[in-house]
Amino acid sequence: SAEYIEVGKDHFHMVSACLMLLSMLSEYVHLTRVLPGLATEAVHRVAELLKLFNSRTCQLVLGAGAMQVSGLKSITAKHLALANQ
Secondary structure: OOEEEEEOOEEEEEOHHHHHHHHHHHHHHHHHHHOHHHHHHHHHHHHHHHHHHHHHHHHHHHOOHHHHHHOOOOOOHHHHHHHHO
C-alpha cells in the first residue's frame, strides 16, 4: 500500500523506513516535552539518527547494497528519486 505525506502543497511517497524514522523523531519530540532537561541530549541523538539514516540510505540505494539485501535485480530511477526525497 502506498503511503504519502503532505508538507505544504507537496506530496511525498513514504517507504516504511521513512515512516519508522518519522515515528522515532516524534518520540524524541515527545521526550523533550515531557523531560525538557533532556532536550540537549535529544537534539544530539536526533542529529546522529539522521546522519545514520542518510548514510545507510546512500549505501543501500546509491551503493547498490539494496540489491544484495532485498534481492532487487536493479536500482531504478524510481528508487533513486525516493532516496533523494
